[in-house]
Amino acid sequence: MTAVPARPRLAVRLLDERMRDFMPRYATDGSAGMDLRALLDAPLTLAPGQCELVPTGLAIHIADPALAGMILPRSGLGHKHGIVLGNLVGLIDSDYQGELMISTWNRGNAPFTIEPFERLAQYVLVPVVRAELEVVEDFDTGHRGTGQRGTGGFGSSGRH
Numbered sequence: 001m002t003a004v005p006a007r008p009r010l011a012v013r014l015l016d017e018r019m020r021d022f023m024p025r026y027a028t029d030g031s032a033g034m035d036l037r038a039l040l041d042a043p044l045t046l047a048p049g050q051c052e053l054v055p056t057g058l059a060i061h062i063a064d065p066a067l068a069g070m071i072l073p074r075s076g077l078g079h080k081h082g083i084v085l086g087n088l089v090g091l092i093d094s095d096y097q098g099e100l101m102i103s104t105w106n107r108g109n110a111p112f113t114i115e116p117f118e119r120l121a122q123y124v125l126v127p128v129v130r131a132e133l134e135v136v137e138d139f140d141t142g143h144r145g146t147g148q149r150g151t152g153g154f155g156s157s158g159r160h
């Protein structure tokens with residue numbers, strides 16, 4: 001068994017008091033994400049192809065640059081109803097202190113109605129390694145033997 005890392009504590013601001021009853025939480029002990037709910041005063045119907053920015057009523061300040069948040073679709077909504085994210089994935093910077101917004105896209109063929117406080121997407125906290133870029137004239141090719149990728153990409157290894 002590996003040691004279970006401590007859970008980082010993240011500061012959350014409730015931008016709407018109603019969110020106090022709808023705080024994101026891990027549904028099970030093994031859940032990777034916490035569901036984010038739609039802060040809506042009334043149901044919102046998205047026509048096929050329509051994309052709207054849906055507020056969550058929450059601001060989470062991650063603060064630690066070695067962490068980031070990701071907003072991901074819920075698989076049930078995405079697969080069964082075509083409700084995914086207009087930006088495909090939302091990346092939340094550690095220094096972002098504004099409201100978490102869900103770009104909600106109906107990529108399906110039928111209208112879909114989002115109910116107020118419905119769980120619309122999920123928030124996953126991920127580790128981040130920040131790099132420094134160093135300009136070089138060429139890459140070190142000393143260990144680029146056969147079986148190495150080199151510059152091949154975009155299907156260069158075939159399909160099967």
Ligand SMILES: O=c1ccn([C@H]2C[C@H](O)[C@@H](COP(=O)(O)OP(=O)(O)OP(=O)(O)O)O2)c(=O)[nH]1
Nearest residue numbers: 071087089090091092093096099100101102103
């Ligand atoms: O689904 C998302 C994606 C982003 N954000 C917020 C948090 C993130 O830190 C900020 C900026 O996101 P990003 O850098 O992806 O967008 P941008 O278009 O590059 O905007 P900016 O110029 O503000 O960086 O917007 C959300 O609330 N929801």
Ligand SMILES: [Mg+2]
Nearest residue numbers: 091092093096
């Ligand atoms: Mg940006």
